[in-house]
Every structure is written in structure tokens, then in C-alpha cells.
Amino acid sequence: MGYVELNVLNNPAPSAAAGPLALGIDLGTTNSLAAAWRDGRPVVLRPEGRSGLVPSVIHFGEGGPPLVGREARDHAVVDPRNTLFSVKRFMGRGLADVAQELATLPYTATENERGVVQLEARGRRYTPEELSALILRKVHEVASSALGAAAPTKCVITVPAYFDDTQRQATRDAARIAGLEVLRIVNEPTAASLAYGLDQRDKGHVAVFDLGGGTFDVTILSIEDGVFRVLSTHGDTHLGGDDFDQRLAELARVALAAEHGDELVRDPAFQQAARQAAEHCKVELSTQPEAELHLMVPHKRIAWRRRVARDEFERLTADLVERTLAACRRALSDAQLQPTEIDEVVLVGGGTRMPVVRRRVAEFFGRIPHTELNPDEVVALGAAVQAHILTGGRRDMLLLDVTPLSLGIETMGGAVSKIIQRNSTIPCEATEGFTTYADDQTAIDFHVVQGERELARDCRTLGRFKLRGLPPMPAGMARVAVRFHIDADGVLSVSAKEQSTGVSAHIDVAPMHGLTDAEVEGMLQAGYAHAQDDFAARRAADLRTEIGTMIQATEKNLNAGRAGLDKESILDLEDALARAKVAAAGSDVAALQRARDEFERAALPLAALLMNNVAQKALMGKSLGEVG
Amino acid sequence: MTKCEACGAALETPVACAACGALREVPDGASPFELLGLEPAIVVDERTLRGQLTRFARLVHPDFFAAAEPVLRERAGRNSARLNHAFEVLADSARRADWLVTALGGPAEDTERAMPQAFLAEVLEWNEVLEEARAEPEPDPRVARLAVELAARRASSLERIARALEPLPEHGSPALATVRRELNAVRYLDRALGEIESLRLARSERR
Structure with missing residues (x-):
């Protein structure tokens, strides 16, 4: 039945409305995501059957273009040195700024003559800007496949509110390298308030508590007559969900160092495995009172497990939660407000899934926070709202943000x-x-x-x-x-x-x-060259997969269908099948495309026959009365 | 009242024309009151002020010029910055008074530095209380009392200032020197209140 399904997939319904004019992109420490304004509201751009979330991970393989996203993340434990993640923590930073981060990350970092951090993978050095550009390009690609057409290159990109000037510039440069035109850099918590604000635009004070993978922000806004005015913002660009993971990973490190020595604890594969096990355990503890910290390092023959109770996890991370509340106190102090004067509290970022965070924030502000929107998606949704405003979509909403630092x-x-x-x-x-x-x-x-x-x-x-x-x-x-x-x-x-x-x-x-501008320009040129190669390689890979599926389906069904087909159709199909096999061995995009189209045409009679058979079988199983 | 060069309508603010939407080149000397379309006065209604900011921000905010030519985009950024700055000055009673005293030709902050001996002695007392409180592990109840007292004094200082500037005195009036001295006292109070606040925040973080 293979190609009956394939035919359906190959003919996507033409989109009714014109595509969006600009994307809203959340370039996150752990995950990145695009959303756009469609049919009067912001929607996350998800390709069929997928979440749209692109893990912010890059893997440099032995040859070919780097892998980005889910495929890259799968290489993290096997090839930790060439798999880069948490790149956002390095944006606009010098080596001295990120010593704390580097201590727990398995890769090598250096600094260029102007103090730009460079991460090493497969013998080459990459700036965080270049790496972020790869993630942005992937996000754009995913957005295009969700839209069924090339996504716009105009975009709004979000950054933590507490990002300084250099970090913002680095984000802008990353977008330029990716070939995107940044209409605006928007603060993540502010964007989140836009996503929520759509439904509740009456007067009031809102606190947005945003605990992301690697950063924490709290923003206090006043909303009045469609104007979102930020009163104050506070945060910590060195505090995120990753730090909670590290507390669990530390349990494994301490236990296994005692058993196997310090050597093991410094092993990149171990670090990566500990990181993933810890994250997994943390996520489970958000829904279970107890979870297992389960760590495997195959090449060291290590399989280690330990039960962790939620209480224990909360004790281990109490100081981290306390730091977020301290930032809330400072933000309120700057806004000259008391916690009781806050009318709405909004939770953003994957870190706010932790029950302890929800509980403490609710206690602090004395009200139940909003969690209706998915905390992983709300920032991208808000960015899409801002993108809509910037492309002339609406003038009733206005966002007045602040600079976080003097x-x-x-x-x-x-x-x-x-x-x-x-x-x-x-x-x-x-x-x-x-x-x-x-x-x-x-x-x-x-x-x-x-x-x-x-x-x-x-x-x-x-x-x-x-x-x-x-x-x-x-x-x-x-x-x-x-x-x-x-x-x-x-x-x-x-x-x-x-x-x-x-x-x-x-x-x-x-x-x-x-x-410098010249450097960005140089990377941009290199990026274009790569983009062409990358695109061709990806398209060829997609076509090969598709042809492979068609070959399988044809070979499986051809014998059964022989009796019902005329001789000419059979010869035609066998011929197309042989040519498709030859083409599938090569990587020429044009030849692959021709072979696929030809194959599809030649397979039509067989597909039609099989459809009829299925329909008949289905009908025969039922009584006449049921058929009508 | 100035008229819009583009459409001839009377202008409420020099940043832009509310009638035709034209972005204007703002003269360097434009006052915060002019920018926000208000008559100079010491008493400003908060809600009105916010309303003016919002109304004019909708005319000049760069969000609405994202697709405009670079000259206009830059002007939108500049005019928004002027508007935002004007709002900050007018939204804070002490800064508003400071601006009016200067604009009316009153003495500058550092020419009226001399504070009464009794006042300076009090300042020394507050500092002593704060110094001692900082050294103690437990919150000092004297600090909380001091905070209440200083906030009350600040409020009555600002009230006296408002009375002295309502209606606005003549240019160069001797009354302005009195207001300036009162404003300098407010500065001392603000500094002490700021220190009490950072002590409170630091203490809540240490716990």
C-alpha cells in the first residue's frame, strides 16, 4: 500500500491564505522554535506530525554538512567532542565570563584576539554567532516545511531580557550570518506577555517569570489600553534549568568518582551521559514523587542507577530557586511595587514545569500563575505577535520595553x-x-x-x-x-x-x-556557499529515501498485481523500477527528481488496481445494507 | 501654537502631527512639557501624563516605521527617545520640580549646597543607625521606623515644593532658592531611603 500513501503526501493541499510576512523566532539555550501570525492569531510552525521544536544542538560529523537539532542531539553521548549545545551561553562573551559553564561542558573553547569565544569541533573553531546561525537556518528550514513554501527571511528574534548590548549584537550578527533580516530583537518575557496579553488587555500589573534552559529573567509590566509598558526587569544570565540538572548530575559524579576515580568524571562521554540522565530524571520528577537517575556509559562499561525523591531534588536546588526569588524582589523594588500589587503572574520556559518553582512563585506573589500556554512555545508565539505588529499588521498594541542595565x-x-x-x-x-x-x-x-x-x-x-x-x-x-x-x-x-x-x-x-562587520560579511558569504551545498545534499537525501520507499512498495505488490495489469503497464513499471534503482545510487538532485517523477507516473496503474482491490475487500466484508 | 508643515493642523507635540502622522524634526531645546503636549506646571496628573505618552508613542514608535526608509526610521528612534526621556522627567515629582527650577532661572543644585546644621546632624544620625544595622545579623527595628519617618518627610518636602511652585513663580524669583534647598534635602532623603532598600534586599538574599 506504500504509494497510495505516498501520493497523498506528495500533493499537499494548496494553502488558502498568503503566507506570513515575518517569523517570530525563539532562539533558546536548549530548544529553538518559530511561530507566525496566521488567520488572526500566532501559531507555532509545526511540520506534519512534528513539534517544530529544534533542539539547539549541532553535530559536526566526519563529512558533509553539520547536523542540527534532533539528529545532532542523538550524537551527544557517542561523539561528545563534536556535538555542541548550550551555545547561547557563550554569545557575546569572553572566555573569562564562561569559565563556570566550561567546567561542566565537554568541549574545548578558545578566544580570538578580540575576546570572542570560539568552540572547537572536528578541528575547526566556530564562534557562537556562526553556531547560532546554523540553528537559525535549521529553524527557518523547519518553518518552511511547515508552511509548505519558503518561509519569510524577515524575523523577530527573542533574547533574555537581561542580555547586555554585546549579547544582543551577537544575536543580530548570528541572524545576518543565517541570511535572515532581523526586524527586532525582543525580550523573551516581554514577548511572552504579548502572547498572553491577547486575551486580557484590561488594566493591570503583570509579572513574567521566565526560567529557560540557561537564563533567568523576571519582568514587571503595566498593561493599559493596549500598551505594554515594562516597568523593570531583572535576571541572571548564568542561571537556568541546566543548573538544576547539574545538581542531579553532581550526585552521579560524586558516587562514580568514588568508585571509578576522577578520570571517569572528566570523560566527555560520561559528562554528556550524566547531563542527559539528570535532565531526564528532572523531567520525570515534575510529574512523579520519585524518579530514577539512570546513567549508561557503554565504552566504560558503566550502568549506574539511583532513586531520587522529589523532596531530595528540591533540597538540592533550594538555593537556585531562592536566587530567582531574589531577582523578583529586586525587580519589584525597581518598579516600586509590592508583590500584592501584581495582578497576573505568567510562567515561561521549561524550568517553570518544576512543581517547586510553581509553588514558590505562587507563594511569593500570593496568586496562582498562568500556565495555559505551553512554556516552551509562549515566547515564539509572542515574537510572532511582534512580527505581525512590525509588518504593519496592527497598531492597537504597543510594546514599550526597557534597557536592563545602566x-x-x-x-x-x-x-x-x-x-x-x-x-x-x-x-x-x-x-x-x-x-x-x-x-x-x-x-x-x-x-x-x-x-x-x-x-x-x-x-x-x-x-x-x-x-x-x-x-x-x-x-x-x-x-x-x-x-x-x-x-x-x-x-x-x-x-x-x-x-x-x-x-x-x-x-x-x-x-x-x-x-566586526567584515567578519560577519565573511561568514555570510561562506554561509551562502554552504547553504547551497547543504540544500542540495538534503534534497538528494530526501529524494533517495522517497524512491527507496517506492521501490519497496512496488516490489512487494507487483507480483500480486500482475494479473490485473496489461502487459505494457507492467513493462513500463519494471523499466521505471530499474532506472529508479540506478538513480537512487547517485546524488545528482536533477537525476533523482526525474527518476522519482517517472517512477511515480509508471506506478499509477498498479496503485489504482490496489486501491480497487482494497475497496472491494472492504465492501465484501459488509452486508449490502451497511454499504449504502 | 505651531502648525504642521505637512498638513497645517495645529501640533500637540513637536515629535509628530497627530492629524497627518508626519514625523517631525524636533528642535534641541524642546521642553519635556512641550514634548508631552502639556502646560508647564508642578502638578501633573499621572493618568493624563501616561495617556499623552501612549498617544504620542503610537505616532513615533519605531515599531510603526519598521518598513520605512532609514531616515524616517532613525527619526522615529530619536523622537521616541525624546518622548521617553520627557516622560521620565515629568513622572517623578522631584525631577519635575528640578526641571522647573532650572527652567525658571533658579539656582543650580550645587550652588545651594549649604544645608542647615541641624539637618546635617540628622543625616549623620541616620547614617549611624544604618551603619549599626548593617553589622547586625538580625533586622534592626530602628531601620524600619527610620524608613517610615524618612518617607513621610520626603512626602511633606514634596508638598512644600508643590505649594511654592503653584502657581509657577516669576523667572528668577527668590522663592526658587528655597525650593532648590528643599530639593537638595529630598536628595539626602532619597539616598538614605535607597540605602535602606538595598539593605532590605541584601538581607532577604542572605537568608
Whole structure:
């Protein structure tokens, strides 16, 4: 019966409405997902029979294009060194920032000359931007197959609210490398509120609690007349569901190190197996009072198991939950609200499936949180709402977000002079005056930082800027106005003007932990070249699979069908069958396509015959009365 | 009232024309009151202020110019930033008063630095209480009492400021110096209240 089904699959119903204009993409630490606005509401883009969720995992095999998503994740234990995940934790970061992460991850990381982390796989170094671009391309591909046509390249991408400027830029660069046009970078909790806000747009205060795979954010918003105004946001880019897994993995590490030595605990395959076992156990503990931590490392002949009670898990992770509540207190303090003044609480991210998180959040705010929407999907849905707004879809809703961290400049003695306060509504800007301290000085250096600490060295460096081209003047005479602008994506730009002469000063920006435009451009070119190869390879693979299924089905049914077919049809089909077998051995896309089409045509009489037989058999089993 | 160059309608705000939607180039000197289409005054109704921000943000927010040409996109970003900044100044009573005192030619913050001796002695007392509380493992009830007291003093300071600026005094009026001194007192109160708040947050995290 093979090709009766195949024929159905090969003729998808033509889509009634025009496709969406832009995608909403949740680029997550653990999973990524696309959604779009369709028929008046945001929907997750799922290819037939699949969830649409793309695990944010990349596997570099021995040859051919890298695998991304589910297929890649399957290689994690077998080939841990060449399987990269949690890439988002490295975006816009230097090696020193991620030491904590690297301690528990099985792969090698280095840093380039401008402090961009690079992860190594199969002898090559990749920046987090390039790796994220591979994930984005896969998400786009999945979206295309769900839509049945090429998905739009315009998109809204979400980031944790607490991402700093460099991390946002890195996300924007990743999208460019993937060939996507980013209409807007939106904060994840804010996006989630848009997804929920559709149904409840009356006045009130909302708290969004977003515990993702690798990041935690809490955002307090006020909603009034369709305007979503963020009052404050707080978070921790080093705290996520992964950290809860690690507490369970630690149980295995301690027990097995005692038994087999430290050597084992450092083995990448062991680390990967421990990680997966821990995650599995955590997920089970969300629905069961007790679960098994079960770990297998075949090449070390290790099979280890241990029962973990939910109580024990909750004790092991109590401090992590406490950290999320501390962030809630700080966000409320910044919004000048009491927990009782919050009208709605929304839970986002896979981490909020843990009963202990739900319970503690409910206790903290004194109300039952919203969990109606799938916490893994709500961010992508909200991004799709924003994508719809940005493509001219609706003007009744407006989102006013904030910058999560204060922006400042290092002054004499290493202190920070704050120029833009945290939780300022974006876009925002501030102009600061600067002057020269030496006669005929034609350039001024300055150091821009983001963070709340008093000393520049405790904040994050965004960049060192050099103002050049000042006219020679006595010391202290130059009046340079430097304008800092944070756009609606939360990304900073700087411009300057010398006011006494009207000369615009040039600004050279040396991004820290970020790519230069030229680098992004180079990766983009390389990406296009790869994209062509990748596409051809994938299409060929799909066609080979399809032809294989058709060959099987034909060979199985041909003998039974011989009697009912005329000689010409049989010869025609046998001929097509032979040619399909030859074509299936090759990888030329055009030849495969021709062979498949030809085969399908030649198989039609057999398919029709089989259909009739089935129908007859079915009818014969019933009485005449039933048939009518 | 200024008219829109594009359609001739009277403008409520320099950022854009509510009648035809034209985005405008905003002059550098535009005041926060002008930007939000309000008459300068010390008393501002919160709801009205939010309403103005929302109404004008819908005219200039970059979300509605995503497909526009770069010049307009950039202008939308700038005008939104101006609007947001104006809102922040006007939404905070102390910042609003500070802006009015400066605009009316009153003394700047650092020219009226001298605070009464008695007040400075009080500031020293608060600091002592906070210092001691920081060193103690248990929450100090004196801090909670201090917080209530300082918040009440802040509120009455702001009330006095509002009375002095309602109606707005003449440009350069000597009354502005009094308001400035009161505003400087509010700064001291805010600093102490801020420290009490961070002490509270730090304590809840240590537990």
C-alpha cells in the first residue's frame, strides 16, 4: 500500500491564505522554535506530525554538512567532542565570563584576539554567532516545511531580557550570518506577555517569570489600553534549568568518582551521559514523587542507577530557586511595587514545569500563575505577535520595553559615571559633554561599560571608543557632545560632535567579545556557499529515501498485481523500477527528481488496481445494507 | 501654537502631527512639557501624563516605521527617545520640580549646597543607625521606623515644593532658592531611603 500513501503526501493541499510576512523566532539555550501570525492569531510552525521544536544542538560529523537539532542531539553521548549545545551561553562573551559553564561542558573553547569565544569541533573553531546561525537556518528550514513554501527571511528574534548590548549584537550578527533580516530583537518575557496579553488587555500589573534552559529573567509590566509598558526587569544570565540538572548530575559524579576515580568524571562521554540522565530524571520528577537517575556509559562499561525523591531534588536546588526569588524582589523594588500589587503572574520556559518553582512563585506573589500556554512555545508565539505588529499588521498594541542595565563611562580613577539608568524605556538617549586635558589634543579615548557596580572594572566593557579629528585647541576648550542612543533592540550606538567648531568627530568602535562587520560579511558569504551545498545534499537525501520507499512498495505488490495489469503497464513499471534503482545510487538532485517523477507516473496503474482491490475487500466484508 | 508643515493642523507635540502622522524634526531645546503636549506646571496628573505618552508613542514608535526608509526610521528612534526621556522627567515629582527650577532661572543644585546644621546632624544620625544595622545579623527595628519617618518627610518636602511652585513663580524669583534647598534635602532623603532598600534586599538574599 506504500504509494497510495505516498501520493497523498506528495500533493499537499494548496494553502488558502498568503503566507506570513515575518517569523517570530525563539532562539533558546536548549530548544529553538518559530511561530507566525496566521488567520488572526500566532501559531507555532509545526511540520506534519512534528513539534517544530529544534533542539539547539549541532553535530559536526566526519563529512558533509553539520547536523542540527534532533539528529545532532542523538550524537551527544557517542561523539561528545563534536556535538555542541548550550551555545547561547557563550554569545557575546569572553572566555573569562564562561569559565563556570566550561567546567561542566565537554568541549574545548578558545578566544580570538578580540575576546570572542570560539568552540572547537572536528578541528575547526566556530564562534557562537556562526553556531547560532546554523540553528537559525535549521529553524527557518523547519518553518518552511511547515508552511509548505519558503518561509519569510524577515524575523523577530527573542533574547533574555537581561542580555547586555554585546549579547544582543551577537544575536543580530548570528541572524545576518543565517541570511535572515532581523526586524527586532525582543525580550523573551516581554514577548511572552504579548502572547498572553491577547486575551486580557484590561488594566493591570503583570509579572513574567521566565526560567529557560540557561537564563533567568523576571519582568514587571503595566498593561493599559493596549500598551505594554515594562516597568523593570531583572535576571541572571548564568542561571537556568541546566543548573538544576547539574545538581542531579553532581550526585552521579560524586558516587562514580568514588568508585571509578576522577578520570571517569572528566570523560566527555560520561559528562554528556550524566547531563542527559539528570535532565531526564528532572523531567520525570515534575510529574512523579520519585524518579530514577539512570546513567549508561557503554565504552566504560558503566550502568549506574539511583532513586531520587522529589523532596531530595528540591533540597538540592533550594538555593537556585531562592536566587530567582531574589531577582523578583529586586525587580519589584525597581518598579516600586509590592508583590500584592501584581495582578497576573505568567510562567515561561521549561524550568517553570518544576512543581517547586510553581509553588514558590505562587507563594511569593500570593496568586496562582498562568500556565495555559505551553512554556516552551509562549515566547515564539509572542515574537510572532511582534512580527505581525512590525509588518504593519496592527497598531492597537504597543510594546514599550526597557534597557536592563545602566550604561556608563569610566571616569578618572576607574569610577563609573552613569549616563543611562537601568530600566529606562527604549529607545532612549543621553548626551554627555567631554573636553580635552592637553593642548592641541585631537583625540579622546573613552571606555563604555554596562552594569550597576561603582567601578568600571566590575562592569561589563561594551567597547573602547576613540574620538578622532578634533581641531587643535588649548586644553579644556573643546566642547565635545557625545550622544549615546539605545535603539528599540536594546543596542547602543554612539555619535559625537565638537560644538565650538561644529566638527563631527569620528568614532572608532572596537567591539569587545563581538564580531566586526567584515567578519560577519565573511561568514555570510561562506554561509551562502554552504547553504547551497547543504540544500542540495538534503534534497538528494530526501529524494533517495522517497524512491527507496517506492521501490519497496512496488516490489512487494507487483507480483500480486500482475494479473490485473496489461502487459505494457507492467513493462513500463519494471523499466521505471530499474532506472529508479540506478538513480537512487547517485546524488545528482536533477537525476533523482526525474527518476522519482517517472517512477511515480509508471506506478499509477498498479496503485489504482490496489486501491480497487482494497475497496472491494472492504465492501465484501459488509452486508449490502451497511454499504449504502 | 505651531502648525504642521505637512498638513497645517495645529501640533500637540513637536515629535509628530497627530492629524497627518508626519514625523517631525524636533528642535534641541524642546521642553519635556512641550514634548508631552502639556502646560508647564508642578502638578501633573499621572493618568493624563501616561495617556499623552501612549498617544504620542503610537505616532513615533519605531515599531510603526519598521518598513520605512532609514531616515524616517532613525527619526522615529530619536523622537521616541525624546518622548521617553520627557516622560521620565515629568513622572517623578522631584525631577519635575528640578526641571522647573532650572527652567525658571533658579539656582543650580550645587550652588545651594549649604544645608542647615541641624539637618546635617540628622543625616549623620541616620547614617549611624544604618551603619549599626548593617553589622547586625538580625533586622534592626530602628531601620524600619527610620524608613517610615524618612518617607513621610520626603512626602511633606514634596508638598512644600508643590505649594511654592503653584502657581509657577516669576523667572528668577527668590522663592526658587528655597525650593532648590528643599530639593537638595529630598536628595539626602532619597539616598538614605535607597540605602535602606538595598539593605532590605541584601538581607532577604542572605537568608
